[in-house]
Amino acid sequence: MKLLVLNGPNLNMLGIREPDIYGKSTYADLIAMIKAHCDDKGVEVIFKQSNHEGDLVDFIQQALFDKCDGILINPGAYTHTSVALLDALKAVQIPSVEVHISDVDSREEFRQISYVSLIAAKTIKGHGFEGYIEAVDYLIGA
Numbered sequence: 772m773k774l775l776v777l778n779g780p781n782l783n784m785l786g787i788r789e790p791d792i793y794g795k796s797t798y799a800d801l802i803a804m805i806k807a808h809c810d811d812k813g814v815e816v817i818f819k820q821s822n823h824e825g826d827l828v829d830f831i832q833q834a835l836f837d838k839c840d841g842i843l844i845n846p847g848a849y850t851h852t853s854v855a856l857l858d859a860l861k862a863v864q865i866p867s868v869e870v871h872i873s874d875v876d877s878r879e880e881f882r883q884i885s886y887v888s889l890i891a892a893k894t895i896k897g898h899g900f901e902g903y904i905e906a907v908d909y910l911i912g913a
């Protein structure tokens with residue numbers, strides 16, 4: 772079992788700004804937490820982050836050639852705008868889970884639109900970093 776964990780724009784800033792919304796822990800802390808959980812479950816995991824939409828599309832396509840069994844994606848603000856990410860996820864036909872650290876439903880109206888949710892098998896919102904662990908468990912069928 773191999774998973775891709777893909778984070779979109781500004782998630783590399785975790786712990787540096789807006790701790791009231793996204794918490795005090797850093798992107799490196801997030802990766803370490805997911806890696807420890809995957810090691811525990813015997814799951815191979817690849818981590819990618821980019822601030823660029825095209826890079827994220829490339830990483831999704833690469834998951835097909837890397838024979839990934841699942842994609843965990845927090846598309847950041849591209850959640851609310853990107854048909855390209857939706858099309859890429861549709862194209863690779865790899866089961867995906869959409870994760871949002873914050874509860875997007877209780878924030879601005881524009882955050883309540885998600886193109887990625889049209890293909891994601893599950894969307895987890897507002898569970899903080901723990902949402903990524905829940906997504907791993909869902910994809911591995913734990």
Ligand code: CA2
Pocket residue numbers: 780781782784785786787788789793845846847848849850870871872873874875882
């Ligand atoms: O709640 C989430 O995980 C989001 O995907 C985060 C995105 C936001 O655009 C989505 O609506 C919801 C933004 C990520 C920005 O992350 C930052 C972290 C620390 C400091 C500044 C931004």
